[in-house]
Amino acid sequence: MGALTVNTALLRRILVGFVRDEVTKVGVKKGVLGLSGGIDSALVAFIAAEALGPENVHAYTMPYRTSNPESEAHAKLVADALGINYRVLEITPMVDAYFALVPDADNMRRGNKMARERMTILYDNSAAVGGLVLGTSNKTELLLGYGTLHGDMASALNPIGDIYKSQVWELSEAFGVPREVIDKKPSADLWAGQTDEQELGFSYRDADELLYRMVDQRMSRDELIAAGFAPAFIDNVHQKVQGSHFKRRLPVIAKVSNRTIDRDFRYARDWGK
Amino acid sequence: MDFTVALAQIKPKLGCLDDNLALIEAAIEKGIAGGAQLVVFPELALTGYFLKDLVPEVAIRLDAPQIARLKILSRRISIAVGLVEVSADYRFFNTALYLEEGEIRHLHRKVYLPTYGLFDEQRYLARGERFRAFDTRFGRVGMLICEDMWHLSAPYILAMDGATTLICLSSSPGRGISEAEGLGSAAAWQRLTSTTAMFLNCRVFYCNRVGYEDGINFWGGSEAIAPSGEVSARGMLLEEDFVLARVDEGALRRERIFSPMMRDENLAVTVKELKRIDRERGV
Numbered sequence: 001m002g003a004l005t006v007n008t009a010l011l012r013r014i015l016v017g018f019v020r021d022e023v024t025k026v027g028v029k030k031g032v033l034g035l036s037g038g039i040d041s042a043l044v045a046f047i048a049a050e051a052l053g054p055e056n057v058h059a060y061t062m063p064y065r066t067s068n069p070e071s072e073a074h075a076k077l078v079a080d081a082l083g084i085n086y087r088v089l090e091i092t093p094m095v096d097a098y099f100a101l102v103p104d105a106d107n108m109r110r111g112n113k114m115a116r117e118r119m120t121i122l123y124d125n126s127a128a129v130g131g132l133v134l135g136t137s138n139k140t141e142l143l144l145g146y147g148t149l150h151g152d153m154a155s156a157l158n159p160i161g162d163i164y165k166s167q168v169w170e171l172s173e174a175f176g177v178p179r180e181v182i183d184k185k186p187s188a189d190l191w192a193g194q195t196d197e198q199e200l201g202f203s204y205r206d207a208d209e210l211l212y213r214m215v216d217q218r219m220s221r222d223e224l225i226a227a228g229f230a231p232a233f234i235d236n237v238h239q240k241v242q243g244s245h246f247k248r249r250l251p252v253i254a255k256v257s258n259r260t261i262d263r264d265f266r267y268a269r270d271w272g273k
Numbered sequence: 274m275d276f277t278v279a280l281a282q283i284k285p286k287l288g289c290l291d292d293n294l295a296l297i298e299a300a301i302e303k304g305i306a307g308g309a310q311l312v313v314f315p316e317l318a319l320t321g322y323f324l325k326d327l328v329p330e331v332a333i334r335l336d337a338p339q340i341a342r343l344k345i346l347s348r349r350i351s352i353a354v355g356l357v358e359v360s361a362d363y364r365f366f367n368t369a370l371y372l373e374e375g376e377i378r379h380l381h382r383k384v385y386l387p388t389y390g391l392f393d394e395q396r397y398l399a400r401g402e403r404f405r406a407f408d409t410r411f412g413r414v415g416m417l418i419c420e421d422m423w424h425l426s427a428p429y430i431l432a433m434d435g436a437t438t439l440i441c442l443s444s445s446p447g448r449g450i451s452e453a454e455g456l457g458s459a460a461a462w463q464r465l466t467s468t469t470a471m472f473l474n475c476r477v478f479y480c481n482r483v484g485y486e487d488g489i490n491f492w493g494g495s496e497a498i499a500p501s502g503e504v505s506a507r508g509m510l511l512e513e514d515f516v517l518a519r520v521d522e523g524a525l526r527r528e529r530i531f532s533p534m535m536r537d538e539n540l541a542v543t544v545k546e547l548k549r550i551d552r553e554r555g556v
Contacts, residue, residue: 005452010510014447014490017511021485025286157488266325268487270287 004166004208008174011167012047015159019051022157023132025273030131034118034152035059035078035086036189037071039172039181040160041136042078046175047159048134049082057084058129062118065092071189077178085129091117111190115151123154132156140165140204143211144237145244146196153247164212165204202233210237275523276411279309280495280516282508284484287321288331294319294339297354300515301346307517311351311411313495315444315482316383316419317367319356322444323486328397332359335377340370347372351409353416353480355442357398358382364399369416369442371407379407383418384427391446391489392420406434411520419443422465432473432535437500437525439469443481447492447511459492459510471502474528474535476520483513500528 023031031048035041041059048057061075072088079086095117099105105113126133135155137147139162147153160168165186172182186196186204197203210229213219214237219227224234250262259265281300285293297318304312316322319339320331333339333356343352351373358368358380367383382401386394404427406415415431415438422428422441431439449457462479470477476499483493495508497518506518529535 006450007452007454010454010456011450013511014450017490018485018488022488267327268287268323268325270323270486271327272288273286 004164004170004212006163006167006170008171011163011171012050012174015047015171016051019048019134019157019159022270023052025270026132028130028132030056030058030129031134031157032058032060032122032126032129032131033134033136034122035061035075036136037061037068037074037078037181038186038189039177039184040138040141040168042074042177042181043168043172043175044134044136044159045078045082045084046172046177049084050175054083055085056131057082058125058131059084059086060118060121060125061086061088062091062121063088064090064095064114066191067189068187068192070184071187074178074181074184078181081176081178089121091121107190111188112148112151114190115148119151119154126156134159135161137161138165138168139163140208140211142248143215143244144200144207144240145247146200146240147247149247164208166208201236206233207237210234211241214238215241274411276310276520277308278478278497278518278520279304279307279312280478280480280497280506280508280514280518281312281314281318282480282483282493282495282512282514282516283315283318284513285315285318285321285482287486288324288327289321290319290331290333290339293321294342298342298346301343301350301352303515304517305350307515309350309517311353311478313440313478313480314352314354314442315480315491316355316369316442317357317444318354318442318482321486322482322491323489324357325393325397328357328365329359332357332365334359334361335380340377343370343372344375344377348375351378351411353440353442353478355418355444360399365397366401367394367398367418368401369418369440371409371414371416371440373409378409379405379414379416381405381416381418383421385420385424387420391448394420404430404434406431406436409438412437414438414440417441419445422469428469428473428475432475433538433540437475439473439475439477441466441477441479443479444491445481447490455510456492459494462494463496463504466496466498467502467504470498470500471532472534474500474525474532476500476525478518481508483511500525501532 122133133155135158138160141147283296353371355369358366369381371379384401388395406413413435415436447456466477466479480495482491497506499505506516508514508516
């Protein structure tokens with residue numbers, strides 16, 4: 001298969017240009033991001049450093065007490081390689097304070113709370129340093145809905161939201177993201193030993209090959225089956241895409257006036273920029 | 274005549290007429306200083322592209338002060354520029370003006386307003402109704418705006434109307450990343466401009482903008498193409514640029530001798546068959 005291979009030099013130019021243009025046209029110079037130790041945020045840090053200069057990139061690692069220490073070590077590796085501003089802000093006190101009030105919360109609620117806690121910290125720091133929050137969700141996660149709404153999915157600008165995980169790997173090679181970060185198994189790092197692919201039940205490579213044909217090429221179910229994808233896999237992925245669509249949209253507004261925001265009040269976000 | 278064309282590959286700001294007029298005027302001065310006799314701008318150079326509900330707010334009448342200023346500058350250099358025009362009956366058009374010797378020599382209103390994929394022009398804009406060639410000091414010219422060129426009939430009509438130069442003003446979004454050297458949209462355009470020049474024995478001046486609007490990039494790559502289909506000059510990909518290309522009248526003459534397809538083009542057959550198709554479709 002391998003339909004996902006891209007010209008990384010060209011992709012790099014477009015994404016670096018995107019961050020530079022969309023950040024500076026707002027009248028600021030800085031980008032703020034959460035650096036998890038994983039490949040997606042590492043790649044965004046590399047893009048941002050090239051676009052804005054390392055002195056204008058502010059990265060934060062926000063571990064919880066159950067986070068794998070290796071994640072923080074990998075994040076530091078990336079920050080050191082780039083020479084960007086870097087700070088570790090532990091979220092354990094805030095998260096534990098809340099769950100002391102609601103001790104029965106399950107893993108999913110706890111994970112979502114942590115993601116949203118991190119989001120509030122990034123937005124607070126974006127105000128502190130005068131910069132925009134850079135998103136680190138790739139197209140695979142966004143389509144599968146494998147992220148927390150208003151948590152890790154929240155950002156002002158997302159340079160990698162239109163590239164699949166396979167392309168994140170490819171582009172990270174071209175950028176020279178540290179080997180350890182590229183080679184490790186993707187993990188949301190909510191509990192020890194967790195991996196994305198185990199939780200999803202399929203590999204990102206397989207999902208990308210399917211999503212590329214389903215979404216980008218708009219192949220029908222019959223065509224996908226003829227191309228060798230198992231019907232159960234197709235249906236599972238399709239269900240995830242459809243079931244998570246609400247996460248990719250703004251809140252729905254009840255229409256009563258003649259001009260409703262986003263329905264018939266339509267302006268680009270770059271209005272006047 | 275031999276002349277120099279300038280392709281002003283600029284980065285307009287969305288909805289900022291004053292800033293964009295300043296950009297345009299600076300490029301015009303640069304063209305004059307560079308010895309160009311004609312300067313071509315992108316589609317909607319005065320306004321930016323993804324205007325949506327901004328369309329009525331940035332639209333100008335043909336007697337607007339911005340156009341008056343461009344008219345004055347056109348005494349020194351011919352200008353092809355894109356903007357939103359509002360008509361007396363309040364229709365809004367994606368319009369290209371050709372200004373020369375202090376006056377508007379021609380006005381083209383975009384006929385094909387794309388409304389698919391990432392495009393939504395027909396929602397906000399009124400459709401132009403004609404393709405007409407017009408006389409300039411460089412010979413007969415036809416103007417197209419971006420999507421117009423993807424309809425084979427449009428450049429064909431202009432060439433049959435006597436145009437030997439086609440000017441295409443464009444705001445083409447970059448998309449279709451793959452293993453290939455260029456973007457899918459850029460590669461498609463490059464095939465189109467070259468093939469159109471070759472089919473119609475016309476020169477093609479293609480000016481595309483750069484910059485980003487809401488995450489969408491415009492890829493630039495403006496081109497001057499000889500009537501043979503050969504690219505004589507090409508602007509940078511994704512970066513602001515100012516392309517100066519020398520245009521050789523002899524190349525047009527020679528191409529029309531070597532490949533006299535336009536001479537041999539049978540208008541009567543074309544019209545007869547199109548009329549038949551129209552009749553049969555109407556049944």
